[in-house]
Each structure stands twice: as structure tokens, then as C-alpha cells.
Amino acid sequence: MTPTPEPTPRRTFWIDDRVVDERDAVLPVLDHGLLYGDGLFEGIRICERRVFRLGDHLKRLSVGAKAIGLHLPWGLDGISKAVLETARVHDRDDAYVRLLVTRGVGALGVDPSGCVEPRLVCIVADIQMYPAEKRARGLALVTSSLRRPAAGVLDPAVKSLNYMNSVLAKREARARGADEALLLNAQGQIAEASGANVFAVQGDEVVTPPATDGALPGITRRSVLELAAQLGYRPCERTLGRVDLWGADEVFLTGSGARIVPIATLDGERVGTQVRDRPGPVTQALLDAYPAHAREHGTPF
Numbered sequence: 001m002t003p004t005p006e007p008t009p010r011r012t013f014w015i016d017d018r019v020v021d022e023r024d025a026v027l028p029v030l031d032h033g034l035l036y037g038d039g040l041f042e043g044i045r046i047c048e049r050r051v052f053r054l055g056d057h058l059k060r061l062s063v064g065a066k067a068i069g070l071h072l073p074w075g076l077d078g079i080s081k082a083v084l085e086t087a088r089v090h091d092r093d094d095a096y097v098r099l100l101v102t103r104g105v106g107a108l109g110v111d112p113s114g115c116v117e118p119r120l121v122c123i124v125a126d127i128q129m130y131p132a133e134k135r136a137r138g139l140a141l142v143t144s145s146l147r148r149p150a151a152g153v154l155d156p157a158v159k160s161l162n163y164m165n166s167v168l169a170k171r172e173a174r175a176r177g178a179d180e181a182l183l184l185n186a187q188g189q190i191a192e193a194s195g196a197n198v199f200a201v202q203g204d205e206v207v208t209p210p211a212t213d214g215a216l217p218g219i220t221r222r223s224v225l226e227l228a229a230q231l232g233y234r235p236c237e238r239t240l241g242r243v244d245l246w247g248a249d250e251v252f253l254t255g256s257g258a259r260i261v262p263i264a265t266l267d268g269e270r271v272g273t274q275v276r277d278r279p280g281p282v283t284q285a286l287l288d289a290y291p292a293h294a295r296e297h298g299t300p301f
Contacts, residue, residue: 012090014082014122019089025121032115033102037162039118040064043256044097045220046087046124047291050298051097052256053219054080060219061101064158069112070103074120080299086122087301096127096257100161129258130179137277138264139179139253141193143242144169148183148191148214156191156216169194180253182242182266185214190240196255197221200240200248201233201272201282207244210237220254223297227289233282242266249273250280260287 013025032038042057058076065072072079083097099122106115130139146169148156165183173181173194181194191214192198198215199208206228209215225235245251250272251263262279263271272280279287 009126010090010092011123011125012086014086015119017082019086025123027102027119027121028105030105030108031102031119032104032106032112033100033119033161035106035108036110037160037164038068038112038115039100039102039161040068040070041101041159041161042097042099044083044099045256045259045294046092046095046097047294047298049087049093050295050300051083051087052294053223053297054083054299056219056222057099060157060159060217061099064160065101067155067158068160070101071118072101073118079120082120082122084299084301086124090124092124092126095124098123098125102161127257130261134179135261136279138262138272138279140177140268141180141182141251141263141266141271142173142176142178143267144172144181144183144194146172146181146183148185150186150214151212156214157211159216166194180263182245183214184242188241189213190242190245191215193253193255196253196258196261198240198245199224199252199254200245201250201252201280202244202248204232205234205236206282206286207236207238207240209240213239218254218256220256220259223290223293224254224260224286227286227293228282231285231289245271250283252279252283252286260290 042061044057045052102119103112103115104117104119169181183191185191190209197218211217228235245266253261262283
């Protein structure tokens with residue numbers, strides 16, 4: 001019997017003030033976003049036809065724009081309208097939004113002063129980052145040989161288009177047969193995963209590294225800290241090392257794309273004390289509470 005092919009993921013593109021066909025979703029080769037990674041992005045999740053914490057994402061984008069001196073001529077209201085319009089056209093209950101702002105076309109040189117017209121791009125796409133069985137069983141995490149740059153090099157709070165550090169860490173993890181990479185900072189403490197925040201459950205505490213250790217202050221990270229408090233756990237930000245993960249009751253990752261995903265192993269060693277092939281009780285409680293939280297904090301389209 002011939003297997004039924006997987007449906008082709010749908011993608012919807014908004015560029016130059018309108019939704020366009022994929023073939024027309026192009027940028028000039030002299031755009032500084034392409035030449036130098038000069039720009040910003042936000043990854044946002046759609047849940048039950050609501051854009052999750054859109055205002056928080058746009059606020060972070062605005063702060064990042066100030067940090068790199070990038071003007072947003074559309075204003076946050078204009079950017080919000082672009083996201084919601086693209087989501088409406090995409091017409092899915094659950095999807096992923098990739099919002100990009102580049103500095104625009106400029107000369108072949110790192111000086112951005114000649115870039116006078118920033119460009120806004122919004123992509124809404126179907127997404128499934130990990131199969132259901134892997135989300136239940138837990139991911140394999142390995143420590144990357146790369147280190148997270150210090151804030152004095154490139155502040156991790158700025159979601160710039162230059163994600164080479166994370167790209168190479170993810171590539172290394174895949175080459176080693178793992179699902180995700182753990183990035184340490186220059187002091188050897190945990191910063192985050194290649195594209196997600198790291199959490200450890202220690203007793204009734206739900207702990208994640210502070211932004212000062214190199215972690216992106218993720219939007220889903222914030223939601224999990226809020227949910228943990230509502231569920232009667234103690235949310236906490238403090239420095240973590242790899243030993244803390246091996247000694248934790250549970251370990252999980254959070255991100256806009258993946259949401260909440262349990263970790264089963266770190267560098268080949270089991271982590272957590274929960275029953276195998278199922279999330280731990282705290283992770284499961286957060287997973288169960290997350291959909292209602294997403295509805296409460298979502299912007300309908």
C-alpha cells in the first residue's frame with residue numbers, strides 16, 4: 001500500500017506593504033540584512049487563531065531597534081496590522097510567525113548610514129518542530145563546544161538576524177546525533193539552548209538562568225515563570241551549571257516555536273527522576289495550563 005504523502009506546509013508572505021506570492025517574496029541582494037545580518041526578528045506563535053503575546057513581541061522588537069539604531073517607520077501599530085493581516089490570509093488555527101526587519105539596501109560596506117529605507121517582512125507558516133513521540137519521550141541535549149557571546153560582544157537580548165552562533169551550535173548537535181545544543185557562557189555556566197530557554201525543576205522550584213548569564217529573555221520563558229507561580233510552584237532565576245541539570249527532577253526547554261519540550265538526556269546521561277517516555281509532573285502541569293494561558297494572552301485575527 002502506497003503511504004499517504006505528508007501535506008506540504010503552507011507559507012504566507014507579507015512584504016512591501018502587502019501579501020505576495022512566494023515567488024515574489026524576495027529581497028535585493030544589497031540589503032544589509034543579507035549582507036551583514038543587519039536587522040532584527042521575532043518568532044511568534046499562533047494558537048487557536050490568536051497571535052500569542054503580540055504586544056510583548058513588538059515591545060521587544062522596539063527595544064532591539066533602539067539598541068542597534070534601526071528606525072521603524074511603520075510604528076508598532078503598523079507592524080501589528082501586518083502580522084494580523086498575514087495571519088488572516090494564512091487562515092490556520094495554529095501556526096508560526098517570523099517577523100523580520102532589515103536595515104535595507106546600502107553600499108557594500110559595513111557602514112549602515114547609507115541604508116535609508118528599512119524593510120519589513122512577515123512570514124506565517126505551518127510548523128511542527130518535534131513529532132509527538134519525541135515531545136513525550138524528551139529530547140537529547142548535548143553541550144556545544146561553542147560559547148554564547150558576552151553582552152559586551154553582542155547583547156543576547158537583541159534578536160539580531162545574525163544567528164550564526166546558534167546555527168553552528170545546532171549543526172554540531174545534529175552531527176552528534178542529538179536534538180538540541182546547550183550553550184554555556186564564557187564562565188562555563190548555562191546560557192540557553194541554540195534556540196530556546198532552559199529550565200530545571202528542583203523540588204518546588206522552577207529555575208531558569210538569568211538574562212545576565214547570556215539567556216534571551218524569551219516571551220514563552222516569561223509565560224512559564226508566570227504559570228509556575230499560578231500553579232503553586234516557586235519560579236526562580238539563578239545561575240545554573242550542567243551539574244544542576246543532571247541533578248534536577250525535570251529539565252525542559254521553552255520557545256515560541258517549540259513551546260514547552262522536556263529533556264531526556266544531557267551529553268548521553270539521563271536527566272530527571274520522572275518515568276521514562278513521558279513528561280515529568282511539573283512539566284506536564286505547565287503543558288496542561290499553557291493553552292488557556294495562550295488564549296488569555298492572544299490577539300485574535
